[in-house]
Amino acid sequence: MSDRLRPWLMLAPALLLIGVLFFGGLAAGVMRSFSYMPVIGLTEPNLDAYTAILSSREFYLSLALSFHIAFTSTLISCVLAVAAALLLRRSFLGRPVITFLFQLNLTLPHLVGAIGILALFSQSGSFARLAYHTGLITKAAEFPALIFDPYAIGIILQYVWKEVPFIGLILLANMQTLGEDYESAARNLGASRWQSFRFVLMPLLLPGLLPASVIVFAFAFGAYEIPLLLGQNHPAALPVLAWRSYAAADLAARPQAMAMAVIIALISAALVWAYMRSARRASGQ
16 A cells, blocks of 8 residues: 555544545535425425525625625734734743733633623623723713624624634744744845834735735634624625524425525635635745
8 A cells, every 4th residue: 555545544544434424414405405305395496595595685795794704703803913922932930920911811712702891891890880880980870882883893802712822823833933033134235123023924924914804804704603602693795694594494495595595605606716826826826
């Protein structure tokens, strides 16, 4: 047996299981999105589910909200992660402790973060009570609505809290691998700190930053539990809207839920494809 074939044979059972579960579920979802559900008497595939959701104003509002949540949280997370990595790569008193605290929430589930956001930022939360006791507000309703709000601030806060360490640790590892020789050379040639960061360090960090940001965007765009807990009822994020359609008592609404799930998957796949194409173009292939 060749050395190249051996790893694939060892991975075959796991790959087969993953393939059956993933592609099997994907195929079932696509068939149901075309209204093919023999269990409830739908035996003629059609595009009625796609027609219904694509002609619905609520779908486009939910799609726009999901894009806002994913794009804004990804952008803020990337900016803060770059700043955190720049700080943590330097030696200073207490750096190991700060680094440990920075990566601590990577082990915490998103739901724990959502409960924390509710406890801190809701109009009956700790910050609202603190503002009341210090005289900044006279009643809870005067505290800014950061949860269940139309701008999804609470959802974005939770994603930023969770994803900044994820991106930051990737960038920190890249910076420690690269060292500071390239920046020092640029500074010796007359570049300012900002110029050495923008034209030297950032291009070297992009191969790590881009895939991390794609993962964060795709997750924030497709996740439903945090928008369900922290988001407003209308318009809801697109994954929440799909989940509600799937959980409805009327089984005839499930093709629309599957159609929305397929659209979410297609958008995520298109994003990954766009990243891979831009990465190949950047590498000159």
